[in-house]
Amino acid sequence: MWHITKRELYDNLNSLRFALTTVLLLALMVTNAVRYIREHPKRVQKYRDAVAESMNRLTAHADASLYTLAQQGPGTLYKQPSPLHFCAEGGETFLPDRVDSSYYTERFWRLRYPDVNINMMNVGPDVSQVDWTFIIGYILSLVALIFTFDAISGEREHGTLRLMLANSIPRRTVLIGKFLGALISTTIPFMLAVLVNLLILSTASAVHLNIQAWGRLGIIFCIALLYTCLFLALGLLVSARVQQSAVSLLILLLTWVTFVVFMPSTLASLASGFSSSMSRDEYDERYGQSDAELRRTWQRSWYWADKSELDERTLTKIGEWHTKTAVREERLNAGYVTFKINQVQRARAITSISPAVLLQHLLESFAGTGLDRHQQFIENVQRYAREYREFVVDMDRSDPESLHIMGVREGMSQKPINPEAVPKFEDTRNLSKDFNTAATELLLLTLFVVVLLAGAYLAFVRVEI
Amino acid sequence: MFLTLIRRELLDNLMAFRFAAAVVIMLLLVVANTVVLIKDYEGRLTDYNTAVKTHRQELRLESKTYSDGMLSFWGKIIVDRPPNPLSIFNTGLDKRLGNEIQVSHIFTPTIWDANKHAADNSYFNIFTSIDIVLIFQGILSLLALTFAYDAIAGEYERGTLRLVLSHPVRRGSILFAKYIGAMVCLLVPLLMSLLLMLILLTTFATVSLSTDDFLRIGGIVLTSLIYLSLFYLIGMLISAITRRTSTALILSMFVWGFLVLVYPNMILTAVDTAPQVDPEPAAYHQIKRVWDELERKRDQFLRNDAVPGEGWGFDLVDVEGIDSIFSGWEDKPSRLLYYTYVGSEFETIHEKSEPYVPHAQNFYGFIGPLTVNTVERTWLIRKPALETIYVQPANRGRMLLKFSPAGLYNATTEAWAGTDLNGIQDFFIAAQRYRQAIVNYFYDEKIFASRQWFSSDQGAVDWDTLPQFSFQRSDIGVNAKRALPDLFLLLTMNILLFMAIFLVFINSEV
Numbered sequence: 013m014w015h016i017t018k019r020e021l022y023d024n025l026n027s028l029r030f031a032l033t034t035v036l037l038l039a040l041m042v043t044n045a046v047r048y049i050r051e052h053p054k055r056v057q058k059y060r061d062a063v064a065e066s067m068n069r070l071t072a073h074a075d076a077s078l079y080t081l082a083q084q085g086p087g088t089l090y091k092q093p094s095p096l097h098f099c100a101e102g103g104e105t106f107l108p109d110r111v112d113s114s115y116y117t118e119r120f121w122r123l124r125y126p127d128v129n130i131n132m133m134n135v136g137p138d139v140s141q142v143d144w145t146f147i148i149g150y151i152l153s154l155v156a157l158i159f160t161f162d163a164i165s166g167e168r169e170h171g172t173l174r175l176m177l178a179n180s181i182p183r184r185t186v187l188i189g190k191f192l193g194a195l196i197s198t199t200i201p202f203m204l205a206v207l208v209n210l211l212i213l214s215t216a217s218a219v220h221l222n223i224q225a226w227g228r229l230g231i232i233f234c235i236a237l238l239y240t241c242l243f244l245a246l247g248l249l250v251s252a253r254v255q256q257s258a259v260s261l262l263i264l265l266l267t268w269v270t271f272v273v274f275m276p277s278t279l280a281s282l283a284s285g286f287s288s289s290m291s292r293d294e295y296d297e298r299y300g301q302s303d304a305e306l307r308r309t310w311q312r313s314w315y316w317a318d319k320s321e322l323d324e325r326t327l328t329k330i331g332e333w334h335t336k337t338a339v340r341e342e343r344l345n346a347g348y349v350t351f352k353i354n355q356v357q358r359a360r361a362i363t364s365i366s367p368a369v370l371l372q373h374l375l376e377s378f379a380g381t382g383l384d385r386h387q388q389f390i391e392n393v394q395r396y397a398r399e400y401r402e403f404v405v406d407m408d409r410s411d412p413e414s415l416h417i418m419g420v421r422e423g424m425s426q427k428p429i430n431p432e433a434v435p436k437f438e439d440t441r442n443l444s445k446d447f448n449t450a451a452t453e454l455l456l457l458t459l460f461v462v463v464l465l466a467g468a469y470l471a472f473v474r475v476e477i
Numbered sequence: 478m479f480l481t482l483i484r485r486e487l488l489d490n491l492m493a494f495r496f497a498a499a500v501v502i503m504l505l506l507v508v509a510n511t512v513v514l515i516k517d518y519e520g521r522l523t524d525y526n527t528a529v530k531t532h533r534q535e536l537r538l539e540s541k542t543y544s545d546g547m548l549s550f551w552g553k554i555i556v557d558r559p560p561n562p563l564s565i566f567n568t569g570l571d572k573r574l575g576n577e578i579q580v581s582h583i584f585t586p587t588i589w590d591a592n593k594h595a596a597d598n599s600y601f602n603i604f605t606s607i608d609i610v611l612i613f614q615g616i617l618s619l620l621a622l623t624f625a626y627d628a629i630a631g632e633y634e635r636g637t638l639r640l641v642l643s644h645p646v647r648r649g650s651i652l653f654a655k656y657i658g659a660m661v662c663l664l665v666p667l668l669m670s671l672l673l674m675l676i677l678l679t680t681f682a683t684v685s686l687s688t689d690d691f692l693r694i695g696g697i698v699l700t701s702l703i704y705l706s707l708f709y710l711i712g713m714l715i716s717a718i719t720r721r722t723s724t725a726l727i728l729s730m731f732v733w734g735f736l737v738l739v740y741p742n743m744i745l746t747a748v749d750t751a752p753q754v755d756p757e758p759a760a761y762h763q764i765k766r767v768w769d770e771l772e773r774k775r776d777q778f779l780r781n782d783a784v785p786g787e788g789w790g791f792d793l794v795d796v797e798g799i800d801s802i803f804s805g806w807e808d809k810p811s812r813l814l815y816y817t818y819v820g821s822e823f824e825t826i827h828e829k830s831e832p833y834v835p836h837a838q839n840f841y842g843f844i845g846p847l848t849v850n851t852v853e854r855t856w857l858i859r860k861p862a863l864e865t866i867y868v869q870p871a872n873r874g875r876m877l878l879k880f881s882p883a884g885l886y887n888a889t890t891e892a893w894a895g896t897d898l899n900g901i902q903d904f905f906i907a908a909q910r911y912r913q914a915i916v917n918y919f920y921d922e923k924i925f926a927s928r929q930w931f932s933s934d935q936g937a938v939d940w941d942t943l944p945q946f947s948f949q950r951s952d953i954g955v956n957a958k959r960a961l962p963d964l965f966l967l968l969t970m971n972i973l974l975f976m977a978i979f980l981v982f983i984n985s986e987v
Contacts, residue, residue: 103602106599133752133811138605140742141742141746262498269619273615281516281607284601359601
């Protein structure tokens with residue numbers, strides 16, 4: 013078997029396709045690295061400035077009083093940019109990078125989820141960034157097909173297949189040998205390109221990749237190999253079934269174009285047409301309804317009254333009103349954003365028929381970008397919001413002078429709080445959690461590979477020479 | 478002899494597996510995507526119609542005075558951009574850019590001031606969009622190359638070329654015969670899929686195509702044809718140079734991957750073409766200074782008028798004694814937008830305020846034309862500045878894309894469909910013209926100085942007397958003018974390639 017692998021390897025290494033692949037992959041990876049070095053420091057700086065500003069405001073609130081802290085909330089919370097942005101861009105420009113916590117005079121803070129329309133200002137042509145997802149998803153898969161389309165049909169055309177099978181080697185050994193040979197010869201240029209890419213990145217002083225990032229990069233590399241295997245198996249399968257190599261390549265290319273290039277966007281548009289979306293107007297209507305309902309149930313005779321003259325019972329009522337409205341509105345906001353994200357998730361699930369989409373999702377999960385990451389960010393924010401509210405209640409309870417009525421200035425502690433004690437928002441990511449979200453897709457991809465490999469084996473066993 | 482050669486080529490190609498595969502895949506992809514795209518277009522059309530209706534109703538229900546209709550913060554006179562039915566062919570910028578814009582005398586409407594109908598789920602933007610031209614761009618080029626790679630190399634290998642050349646036939650006519658034979662075969666899947674598409678388009682009643690639209694589609698088909706021929710010639714050149722089918726095939730695939738897939742994305746990743754927005758641009762300060770001048774003039778006017786003080790309320794109150802004056806400003810450095818305004822809106826006017834009414838009329842009669850004048854002056858600064866920030870980088874990107882035939886094809890079809898930047902600009906130019914028409918109407922009818930400008934106590938404004946907005950997409954001649962330079966480039970590439978093939982083939986030994 014090693015003999016066959018070695019022969020395949022020598023064949024491929026000297027071929028035109030090997031040279032072209034190396035040049036193409038190198039050019040793409042260098043572009044990718046250069047772009048990343050230029051963009052990433054800016055992105056990180058922007059994030060740091062924004063967070064620092066948010067922090068200053070929070071400190072000022074804490075210095076004022078617990079009531080200010082409780083009423084005005086934690087300010088704007090930002091999504092931390094991923095250091096592995098160069099692996100998967102993940103449509104980050106189309107996703108919001110923050111969650112606001114807004115308040116009005118008297119009213120309490122609640123989380124609001126902004127929309128983005130960044131692209132409306134840009135009148136330039138549509139582009140998809142050259143990230144690893146693009147390089148692996150499109151180019152590496154195409155290369156894999158080009159390396160295998162004539163693996164069996166070519167030998168048959170030359171008559172060498174007959175020669176090889178005349179020896180006492182089982183057919184599966186031949187197939188595995190060919191598979192390994194093709195795998196190694198596609199991996200060599202890819203590995204080279206990846207090395208150059210990482211080398212450029214590590215020389216840049218502004219980019220720091222920690223141990224965890226390197227671990228994630230390792231996983232991404234393995235996924236890339238698995239994805240390549242899928243296309244190698246497909247190439248072998250078609251090559252075994254078809255008599256002529258040219259026909260084999262044609263079939264492979266058309267399959268590739270359909271599944272990799274067109275299927276994702278067609279299915280996404282199709283899926284987005286299925287479910288009717290809740291429009292902004294509808295949301296506003298719902299918001300108005302719930303607001304009106306609250307107003308009906310609460311006779312707010314105290315609304316214009318001087319709060320310091322009210323008795324404790326009325327104050328409690330006011331406090332309840334404030335908490336209720338905030339909770340209700342926040343729930344509505346969260347429901348709206350979850351609805352929208354779920355709708356997109358359903359469309360994404362449908363597009364998973366395409367292996368390129370599977371790869372994209374996997375890379376996004378491990379690079380920490382894209383929709384899954386955004387969902388994680390929103391969960392983090394919501395958890396933090398709970399923590400923050402509990403902190404306020406606890407602090408209020410520990411002040412003996414306070415009436416412990418949440419939501420009213422007169423009923424709450426007026427003491428300043430040590431800014432250090434206020435919980436800070438941390439946008440954490442967790443590798444095991446990413447693994448969990450990616451598990452299904454990883455399994456699906458593996459399944460694809462296994463099925464195609466089995467298919468290739470069966471096809472090759474039945475080949476008549 | 479020439480005809481025999483063509484017949485032979487035709488038969489060769491028609492009987493081949495690749496022909497059947499080409500037809501099937503083209504039909505499948507085009508039909509599936511046409512249905513999806515038509516549905517998408519219908520959705521956008523519904524959004525547009527709803528938006529037009531609500532904007533009309535809101536204006537008529539909520540705005541009783543000119544002041545309120547023209548000035549209030551959530552501008553009331555809004556014109557909407559209809560979706561382009563040809564965006565099914567090439568989406569271009571049609572879907573991405575804003576599709577509703579406020580028209581008011583206090584600023585010049587541009588693409589960058591537009592908003593989007595608040596209808597859909599913005600998270601769907603993470604999916605890449607698809608259109609018919611994208612399919613043609615990918616599949617047609619691929620098919621052309623698979624038809625071409627063995628055109629000459631295959632004959633060398635089989636030795637049939639020697640046989641053919643032993644007849645008294647010129648080498649040029651062999652090339653021509655091959656070219657014509659293959660192009661006729663490649664036309665079949667293209668035309669069949671287009672035919673099916675047109676059938677689908679005409680069955681959906683919502684998509685209404687005018688005669689001009691059919692001519693534009695004709696332009697797109699013509700461009701597709703030239704694009705197809707270009708890739709066939711590229712394949713033929715490779716075939717003539719390499720002389721071996723296996724090498725030619727692999728080289729063709731790499732060339733395809735590079736031209737169609739890699740180059741467009743790589744060049745725009747390497748060269749940054751995003752708008753370079755300066756947070757505090759110089760032009761913005763200039764604009765602000767012009768507006769400061771307006772405010773100075775306003776204050777001066779108010780100081781010198783008969784009413785004491787510098788206020789612009791003129792002690793106007795309604796029956797309940799409440800004054801309904803408002804003022805505001807817009808301050809958007811990123812799009813160089815700055816303006817300030819003052820206005821008022823009364824449903825009734827108290828008797829004791831009546832003596833002040835002529836003063837107020839006098840003031841608004843002064844400030845209205847002054848504002849219009851200021852807007853014109855700032856527009857002279859704003860227009861070139863916006864060009865530098867947004868349009869120039871975008872055009873640089875477009876120019877770079879044109880080095881690949883795929884980019885050139887995309888740009889040309891975009892120009893035919895009218896979904897390119899020029900096509901979208903047409904709408905905003907129409908909006909600017911509409912604004913001018915309203916301002917002229919105001920001048921003619923002396924509306925700035927009228928009582929209805931700030932009070933509806935003697936009857937609300939009849940908005941129907943205002944000039945109506947209408948937008949016609951530019952006619953086919955303009956589209957053709959925009960598309961022809963790129964089309965010509967494509968054609969030139971074709972001719973150059975053919976000459977190159979001819980030279981290589983003439984000089985080659987059999």
